[in-house]
Amino acid sequence: MRIRATVATATAAALSAALAVTALAVPAAGADQDDSASTFSNIDVNHDWQDYTVGVDAATKRLIPISATVSDPQGIKSVTVELRRGDDAEKPDAVITAGANCHTTNAITSWCEGLLTANPKVNLHNNALAGLWYLSFIATDGEGNVTRGDGLYDLTSFARIKRTTYMSQTDANPEPVKKGQNLTVKARMTVASWATNTNVPLVGHQVLLQYRQGTSGPFKTVQKIKTDRNGWAAATVKATADGAYRYDFAGTNLTMPAAGFTDYVDVK
Template sequence: MRIRATVAAVSGALALSALAVPAAQADDTAASYRADVAKVRQAALAASDRAPAAEGKPYALNVSFSNFKIAKAVKVGTTNHVSTTVTYTLTHGEDVKITAADFITDPVIYRGSATAPDNMLYGNKPAKCTATSATTANCKGTIDVYPGDHELVNTDAGTWRAAAEATAFNGQNPGGETFDITKVGYKSQSGLGTTLMQRSSKLTVNAAPEPVKKGKTITVTGKLSRANWDRGTYNGYVGQPVKLQFRKKNSNTYTTVKTIKTDATGNLKTTVKATQDGYFRYTFAGTTTTPAATAAGDFVDVQ
């Protein structure tokens, strides 16, 4: 399970603040909150397999989540941090003080089972909530992704499920000697929605020769590549249908000339007859794992 260090083992916020999120990515406050929540989450998940009266687990917090909204797709490259905004409605009992300094809620996305995920992503900081009534609030958080830190592998591309969680620490300090987890409230709700985690794509085009005499052959080459999260590079996307399109010099509209497939290294190559001045481009419709891409038009002067 490739989840940030806080989920693997936690023994207090202060001790693990450096492990929660790389120092360059978040401040100590953001790091320590993640360690604290991870400790409570682990206890709640472990207790789910034990008798209801089992000791050492948080109590069920009286909250629920709805109206969860996240981008349809999240495009992730090989190095740059990607942050996606998430909004949702939090409904809570009157006994739950969401304005307390140690009340925390945040969105989560995961692969696999909600109770035993293959991978899990969340935000660097807790969501911010604005009360809309005595028992409801609109919350806004983020999902933060750091592909350069190997948070994703190629098999992670595709559909991820969404969840949200809330923790009321009620004055309990997870790093303190007297920490009593039974006085901490926790609730996690899965199945709130889905999003596509996609390997960013690139598409190039080159039409030659230029200029060219009318009636002669133009060779149009290019390459379709996508992020390889395993290696941290971009590699050719093999066997994918790509459209070659043409736009007349004084037109704003592209029309499809033909569709060809990328070869064993993601390269594209085809030929057309030179008829008039204009722009050639390749365009890729995208797949579940890879977003659409369109190359900038390459102008050919036909003489």
């Protein structure tokens, strides 16, 4: 077996960008000389959902489908898919791997998909692991030569693994309310904690109080509020007409977005 020290390229299906592929070892002495590295194309992470984003709950494992078309002059024997958290490939913060299931397209090409398991009780045991994970493919050809395709320097080859957030039912009081009277509108935000395997208050994050007059049409932002130390958002507004209130959270680089269920208010 020879580990290739060559460069191959791949194209991400969603963004049509090049993937720099770098081997991690030099050829062993006396190994067969095969300089035709495997190539990786049509890369798909989580079916390209929301910029390769995956939300993981506090205590429930999540499968992440990752696939690519892999080609080699010697054919494809096997492929492993790897996600790595951390810039240092030698000392990553965490690694998630899975063997891919490959289907032969022709003598030199296979379509391969791996189902990687993100598990808060095993490999996502720390909230600091939320964020950008780098993607690699390790292909073994028909003669046992290995090519490692490492996407560290290509932002098309990654997954965003984020903590799931939750917004409670929006509650507006008093109900019914007289026109011109004050309404207090509340909702509570929590976020998955991978460290404790429970949902905890989402503290100090901006949420949007939104209002829609009547029963149809778009919601409009009324106020921007930060959640308190218990995850609550509360705002006071003037009741003007029948309509629905809700809170909306846009998410962050580490947390998923969430919108609360509406509370429809009758104004007398």
